[in-house]
Amino acid sequence: MSIIKAIYxxxxxxxxxxxxxxxxxxxLVLLNAVSGLSMLRGASGIIMILGTLIVLTLTLTRELRGHR
Structure with a gap:
């Protein structure tokens, strides 16, 4: 179990x-699979970048608050 945790x-x-x-x-998969959302396919790169930045910002904020 410790090997799995170390890899994680x-x-x-x-x-x-x-x-x-x-x-x-x-x-992003839903944007590409659902035909009604096809107009947003061009913005999929921006959505990926924003989603990643939001997740990393939330994690950093949580880490900073935890060390006070």
Missing amino acids: NFLVGDIVILVGIIITLLI
Whole structure:
């Protein structure tokens, strides 16, 4: 079990990052799969960048608040 945890901590490091990126990717998959949302396909790169930045900002904010 400690080997799995070590690999997880090396690759991800935080569950918030993992869940946030998975949710962002699911949103992008929905944009590409649902034909009614086809007008937003051009903005998928911007959505990925914003989603990633939001997740990383939330994680950093949580870390800073936890060390006070």
